[in-house]
Amino acid sequence: xxxxxxxxxxxxxxxxxxxxxxxxxxxxxxxxxxxxxxxxxxxxxxxxxxxxxxxxxxxxxxxxxxxxxxxxxxxxxxxxxxxxxxxxxxxxxxxxxxxxxxxxxxxxxxxxxxxxxxxxxxxxxxxxxxxxxxxxxxxxxxxxxxxxxxxxxxxxxxxxxxxxxxxxxxxxxxxxxxxxxxxxxxxxxxxxxxxxxxxxxxxxxxxxxxxxxxxxxxxxxxxxxxxxxxxxxxxxxxxxxxxxxxxxxxxxxxxxxxxxxxxxxxxxxxxxxxxxxxxxxxxxxxxxxxxxxxxxxxxxxxxxxxxxxxxxxxxxxxxxxxxxxxxxxxxx
Numbered sequence: 001x002x003x004x005x006x007x008x009x010x011x012x013x014x015x016x017x018x019x020x021x022x023x024x025x026x027x028x029x030x031x032x033x034x035x036x037x038x039x040x041x042x043x044x045x046x047x048x049x050x051x052x053x054x055x056x057x058x059x060x061x062x063x064x065x066x067x068x069x070x071x072x073x074x075x076x077x078x079x080x081x082x083x084x085x086x087x088x089x090x091x092x093x094x095x096x097x098x099x100x101x102x103x104x105x106x107x108x109x110x111x112x113x114x115x116x117x118x119x120x121x122x123x124x125x126x127x128x129x130x131x132x133x134x135x136x137x138x139x140x141x142x143x144x145x146x147x148x149x150x151x152x153x154x155x156x157x158x159x160x161x162x163x164x165x166x167x168x169x170x171x172x173x174x175x176x177x178x179x180x181x182x183x184x185x186x187x188x189x190x191x192x193x194x195x196x197x198x199x200x201x202x203x204x205x206x207x208x209x210x211x212x213x214x215x216x217x218x219x220x221x222x223x224x225x226x227x228x229x230x231x232x233x234x235x236x237x238x239x240x241x242x243x244x245x246x247x248x249x250x251x252x253x254x255x256x257x258x259x260x261x262x263x264x265x266x267x268x269x270x271x272x273x274x275x276x277x278x279x280x281x282x283x284x285x286x287x288x289x290x291x292x293x294x295x296x297x298x299x300x301x302x303x304x305x306x307x308x309x310x311x312x313x314x315x316x317x318x319x320x321x322x323x324x325x326x327x328x329x330x331x332x
Contacts, residue, residue, distance in 0.1 A: 077311025
């Protein structure tokens with residue numbers, strides 16, 4: 001008998017052909033346990049519900065580390081419903097023969113759309129306009145009131161030329177923008193010009209971050225980073241919150257080092273309404289819903305189910321992160 005635990009309700013419902021129905025059809029409904037609450041299971045609840053499980057379908061706030069794996073030696077497959085997987089100790093999984101998969105590519109367009117929504121809202125000061133209406137501050141038309149930034153014809157800098165960064169860059173063509181990008185290496189098919197980070201910061205009117213969270217990228221957007229941006233520039237982040245030194249970003253907004261920011265990710269998540277970031281000037285915030293369209297999240301769920309089932313069967317899914325785990329001879 002093969003059992004799996006799914007740490008949240010899956011998008012797409014439970015009807016015929018849905019991700020959850022596919023999982024239940026493959027393993028038997030009685031063998032698929034789904035956490036029923038909106039908030040994630042606690043570490044203790046996660047440990048309890050995975051007793052005897054072969055597979056685990058996780059979200060970004062489920063921590064899977066060596067200690068957890070040692071307590072659950074029956075696990076063979078962990079499928080993450082996300083592109084990022086910094087919550088999973090992949091080397092520890094590989095060492096124990098646990099196959100890990102994620103859901104890349106299918107969310108690139110939705111997340112790029114969110115980056116652009118934040119960019120345009122920050123550039124045109126939409127939150128300030130809404131506040132003015134709600135606070136009764138909208139007076140007679142005045143040519144100098146609530147002036148914002150032009151987007152068409154400006155320069156967009158992409159930090160991280162992966163699939164999401166590429167999708168964001170493609171959208172710039174409709175605004176006749178110059179696109180610069182930087183990363184570990186030049187990408188021949190990327191719709192922009194590869195430049196060093198310093199040049200990207202110095203030349204860009206808008207900077208959009210699309211890097212994974214690693215030890216190398218953690219805190220990379222710090223005071224020095226913002227100081228090298230142009231004073232009129234706007235900073236956008238739809239990657240991971242810890243990529244940004246939030247205290248440095250708040251200071252950069254307060255003292256005018258940069259003109260504005262738009263964030264779909266922050267630290268911690270969820271953030272407190274009293275956090276200084278929430279009250280920073282010229283900032284647009286969104287609660288980590290970059291991939292949050294029904295269509296995209298359903299595609300992600302299907303891909304996670306594919307990866308979960310492939311790992312349980314000892315097969316290599318196209319989205320497998322550690323194929324060496326399939327060859328692991330023993331578990332520690």
